[in-house]
Amino acid sequence: MIKTVSLVCFILCFINSNGQYPGFTLLNNPETFKKSFALATATTESIQSDFKQEKSLSMLSENINSSGKFWYRKKDKIRMEYIQPYSYIMILNGGKIFIKEGQKENKISANSNKIFRQVNRILIDCIGGSMLENPDFQSRILESSGTFLVELTPVTKNLKDLYKNINILIDKKDYTATSIEMFELSGDKTIIRFQNKILNEPINDPVFNIP
Amino acid sequence: MTRFLIFHSLFCLSISCNQYRYMQKIPSDESCIEKLKPDFHHVVYKTSVDVIGKHISGLLVVKHMPDNSTRVVFTNEMGLSYFDFGFPPDSGFKVYSIIPQMNKEGLVRTLRKDFELLQFRNMDNSKSYALKASGLIYHAYPQAEGANYYITDSNCRQLVKMQRASAKKPVMEAVIFGDSRNISPDSISIRHFNISHFSITLKQITSPAAQ
Numbered sequence: 049m050i051k052t053v054s055l056v057c058f059i060l061c062f063i064n065s066n067g068q069y070p071g072f073t074l075l076n077n078p079e080t081f082k083k084s085f086a087l088a089t090a091t092t093e094s095i096q097s098d099f100k101q102e103k104s105l106s107m108l109s110e111n112i113n114s115s116g117k118f119w120y121r122k123k124d125k126i127r128m129e130y131i132q133p134y135s136y137i138m139i140l141n142g143g144k145i146f147i148k149e150g151q152k153e154n155k156i157s158a159n160s161n162k163i164f165r166q167v168n169r170i171l172i173d174c175i176g177g178s179m180l181e182n183p184d185f186q187s188r189i190l191e192s193s194g195t196f197l198v199e200l201t202p203v204t205k206n207l208k209d210l211y212k213n214i215n216i217l218i219d220k221k222d223y224t225a226t227s228i229e230m231f232e233l234s235g236d237k238t239i240i241r242f243q244n245k246i247l248n249e250p251i252n253d254p255v256f257n258i259p
Numbered sequence: 260m261t262r263f264l265i266f267h268s269l270f271c272l273s274i275s276c277n278q279y280r281y282m283q284k285i286p287s288d289e290s291c292i293e294k295l296k297p298d299f300h301h302v303v304y305k306t307s308v309d310v311i312g313k314h315i316s317g318l319l320v321v322k323h324m325p326d327n328s329t330r331v332v333f334t335n336e337m338g339l340s341y342f343d344f345g346f347p348p349d350s351g352f353k354v355y356s357i358i359p360q361m362n363k364e365g366l367v368r369t370l371r372k373d374f375e376l377l378q379f380r381n382m383d384n385s386k387s388y389a390l391k392a393s394g395l396i397y398h399a400y401p402q403a404e405g406a407n408y409y410i411t412d413s414n415c416r417q418l419v420k421m422q423r424a425s426a427k428k429p430v431m432e433a434v435i436f437g438d439s440r441n442i443s444p445d446s447i448s449i450r451h452f453n454i455s456h457f458s459i460t461l462k463q464i465t466s467p468a469a470q
Contacts, residue, residue, distance in 0.1 A: 238338025
């Protein structure tokens with residue numbers, strides 16, 4: 049009897065969990081998720097939030113923590129403002145990138161730098177909800193009780209050289225990203241967690257202005 | 260007259276090109292450099308790199324490892340690792356990872372030599388010598404090509420600057436701001452002379468958020 053119960057428990061565990069992502073199971077019908085997700089992101093005009101970033105250098109047993117403010121406005125405007133432990137502002141607006149590092153300002157055309165363009169598209173796609181349409185990645189969708197996990201695996205050489213995979217955790221309540229996890233080939237990873245989200249509040253143009 | 264002018268010009272050029280040749284040779288004092296040596300045990304620097312009109316920034320982590328090697332890791336603000344270099348205890352060098360865009364032999368060699376100079380590596384006291392000029396002492400340590408110079412005041416109270424040099428002239432100069440004796444310097448400025456507009460600035464992050 050005990051053996052039978054153990055076997056049943058083992059089989060249930062095997063069915064209901066994913067070894068790589070404990071507590072998550074692979075969605076059998078991702079199309080349902082895609083439809084609900086598309087519907088929810090279509091109504092999200094803007095997001096404002098705080099963020100905390102943790103970079104883990106695996107071989108060095110080292111974590112670098114930073115935090116700041118985040119703004120997104122449909123369709124391709126993002127401002128990330130790092131406040132602690134350093135001042136760094138990145139604005140993505142259309143095809144342009146503006147960086148303010150301390151007192152130093154730098155404008156970059158995303159079109160002139162392939163890596164910058166791809167990495168920035170990841171950010172916009174993850175927040176704006178278009179990551180499943182990005183041809184640079186193949187995707188798998190998993191779920192737990194309160195969260196969807198979209199696993200993006202790079203298929204293009206440039207991104208395969210940088211990332212093993214990128215995961216986006218999506219809140220089932222409002223279909224917004226709660227965190228982005230970027231796994232590098234070296235074993236290093238970066239997690240950006242979004243907190244205190246405010247959806248669909250108007251954000252003034254100057255927030256995204258590139259001088 | 261023309262011959263004299265050509266001869267004179269070449270003579271002046273040879274003097275100006277060889278900056279170390281006419282310095283006064285003096286007995287070397289090994290203890291001087293030893294006491295001014297910085298300690299990069301575990302430090303994070305906000306870092307800016309300008310090279311031929313391009314600007315990148317990020318965080319440079321320098322960490323002494325349990326096996327007595329030193330790791331130097333450079334990541335961008337959003338967490339992507341640019342490179343991870345290892346310096347074994349005595350000599351040698353290992354590239355643990357580097358993004359393809361930076362994986363150029365010349366660049367890696369230059370960065371390796373720069374970090375070796377900053378870490379006071381490859382210092383064979385049996386081959387060292389000292390030169391005196393303009394009230395400064397140039398403590399010279401011959402390398403496979405050229406020499407590394409640690410330049411102090413005449414009383415050996417302050418490390419004024421460091422130079423990597425070819426046989427005739429400096430190719431790179433590093434200046435430490437603040438005290439360097441057995442501590443991680445607060446900030447460091449690096450300027451290359453053989454690669455136009457290649458400079459690196461490092462500013463220590465003191466916030467507890469960078470652990």
